[in-house]
Amino acid sequence: MFAYALRRLFSGALLLVVMSMVTFLLFYASSSTPERYACGQKCTAQQLEQTKAALGYDEPITTQWAKFAKGVVAGREFPDDEALREAAPELVTQCEAPCLGYSTGYGETVRDLISDRLPVSVSLALVAFALWIIIGVLLGVMAALFKGRVLDRGIVALSLIAFAFPTFFVGQIFLTYVSIRWGLVDTPRYSPIAEAGPWAWLTGLMLPAITLALVYMAGYIRITRAFVLETQTEDYIRTARAKGLPQRTVIGKHTLRAVLTPLVTLSGLDLAGLLGGAIITESIFNFNGVGKLSVTAIARFDLPLIVGIVLLVAAIVIAANIIVDMLYAVIDPRVRLG
């Protein structure tokens, strides 16, 4: 198992290196004009060149990537121009390894920017995850148990409706009506748990978390229902029933355990995707998480920031995959890694 984890970690790291290269390539393959953004419309051709140099986009792409890679391993100093750093030490920003670069748009290192915003995205993802897993699985099991009856139809219909509405619509409706027009809750705001306490943290997150959870929840209801129904036709369930085991044990122990395996895979990957930021929900509720940061990064052609976020999201997804695979072995004794 240890060797397996090590092998997976190594291939994951390799994948990250490749992804950083691909991001650099894609950035330059698109019609990105960071110097134009920074310099403005009234910029002359000469000023454009100066700005490009000031932002460090004038060097060959391989040099830029090499500098980035060196920063990750050994750290860097900004601004890049050594003569300028020597002449004016007050301008220098130290970026220690692993340095993901410096965002000239924000005037901060990419790592600081991301680590400031990560707690927002993680909080949002965790609360939404808890909501959709608990409610989704619960309703899914109930729908399966009452298959074909009013309760089942009602749950399935509701989940379809929730699934059909896009997040940007649901979010805007929640914000406009629940918060602004009816004043039922305060304008959602992110309050760090360490400063404001768990209650303020949770209530501030509720509306965006519900928005985010709704779509996922709908999917999980459907999937859980299908898995439960499928499992119920298995021989071992029939055997369990024939042995005279109570319904609670048949469902709780034998059925759910089997259903859990695919759900863990799915939810692990869904959660991983969300940890890297929920772009639409964060934008609507003005939560400064990684999702909103990525929108700004792309709008401003901020290459270091784009690369940083891509690597973060990739790292989370890769890690989640490894964890999910290892969890298999715990949940399902038939699976042996090696």
Next chain:
Amino acid sequence: MGRTRKRFVALATSAVVAASLAACGGDGGSSSNDGVGNQEGQEVTEATKGGSITYLQSSVTEHLDPQRVYVGRDISNLGRLVYRSWVQFPSGTTDATEGTTPIADLATDTGTANEDATEWQFTLKDGPVWQDGEPITCEDFAYGVSRTFATDVITGGPNYIIGYLDVPTADDGSSQYKGPYTGEGQELFDQAVSCDGNTITYKFKKPWPDFPLAIASLRAFDPVREDQDKGDRSDLVPFSSGPYMLDGEWDEDSGGTFVRNPEWDGEEDTNRQANFDDITFEVGVEPETIIERLIADQGEDTTAIAAQNITSAQYNQITGDVAERAVNIQSPFTNYLVPNFNRIEDVKVRQALALATNRAAYIGALGGELASTPAQTIVSPDVPGHQPLDTFGSPEGGDVEGAKALLEEAGVETPYPITLTYPIGSASSENAFALLKETYDEAGFDVTLDGLDPSGPYYETIQKPDSDSDLIWGGWGADWPSISTVLPPLFDSRLNLTANSNGQDYGNYDSDEANALIDEALAETDLDAANELWGQLDQLLADDVAYIPLDTTNFYYLRGSGIENYVNSVSTSGYPDLGVIAVAEDAQ
């Protein structure tokens, strides 16, 4: 007046700014908008001191550094809150002349120039201090403008000073002075800007008669104290000389709070009333949400203001007492089309295009009269010397018959093919260009719509001298209230046309007569006489159809019910004037 610096994304589509709103394509509910105020209805009364203001903002403030800020809204706000300069515009005035006439700020008067306006002197008042109590010095002013020369650090800001100051240029056209950080060429700068006690002298290589207007309109000439300057690292760390100072940090994505600066002396600086105790900028809120919150007018939002246009989908909610909290005025931003002179050489064809331009339909698609106003010159109405021209046809435009007759006179084959290149934006702006095409086609043209991404290939395409575009969209706002910041940057071929780029002269307009008039007007030290010459130039451009005016975007703003003394001053480019705005006593 400060122009949004990132015109490609934000204002390039200024059609879109006003219009993204027209998303629902409604009729704008014009019948329901009675009671919406205009600038004339606004006046400054005796204000209450105290209270807190929330400034709701959708787009971020990227720069708080005086030499880097280039967004009209931010320039206006910073000038009222934290930065003082030699001169400023009077607060709370809606009078176009008064609002664009500089008054003394940190200087003892509005400055003195030599005869040909190539040398300006200002003398510093005795007394004003920075937020730490240290006196502001003449050297702080010199240091401030020197930063603009550090083009490797101070990016994004207006850089007129580099073109004007009498500092020699290198072979590649850049200045031999490289800014205070490397100090390369410092002695050259020191000869051009020098302090003698409290008096500064700026030496220019060409006349700059409206220099005080530039000082009052931008923040680029404001003082900066050397020991507070950390280049890019101090971009969001303003060091105040004004009535307020930053409390804690400014977060680019969420904003920050300004509180009273105890070192500021309100008896000396009477133009800034500094009525409220603190102001919090809440940044990143979606435009629709800002308007929803202002309509709902609950809790802290009763003392909120915003420089955010009401979206046209929300026009029908602006009724009753909500309408009393709304204001609709013309912004400093004008949109226009330019015919490409490299492709349409016959003036009659260009005149036919001008006549057939259907401004009424275009504006209708953007949201109607609340969103935009037809323009009859490229010079926006708040710029002194603005004179509507009838050369482009009626304000509504769309004269199909007139255009047909001109095309016939020109003897060209119809339908005459035209490629109209414009920045893609919202559904409503797409619709607006489609309606322009419709009328052009009726008049005998065959228009191909060529929409390009303004943050991608748009400017790169239209700035190519050999582009295939026949008709090109542009948007502009004056950097300070003078036609010298409108017509020369757009139509002086010597400034713009090079082998690889046409700069801002997208139509490749190249006229010796126009250039001669520009030289004459720029050298004229009497501003009225200069405006006379600018008028002649604008008429010449109209006769040549160097451009076709489209519209002037409106500001349609809403505020909370607890705000008083609310004025969209001419002096703050139509943005809410934080120099006079106050919180009503019962809202505190």
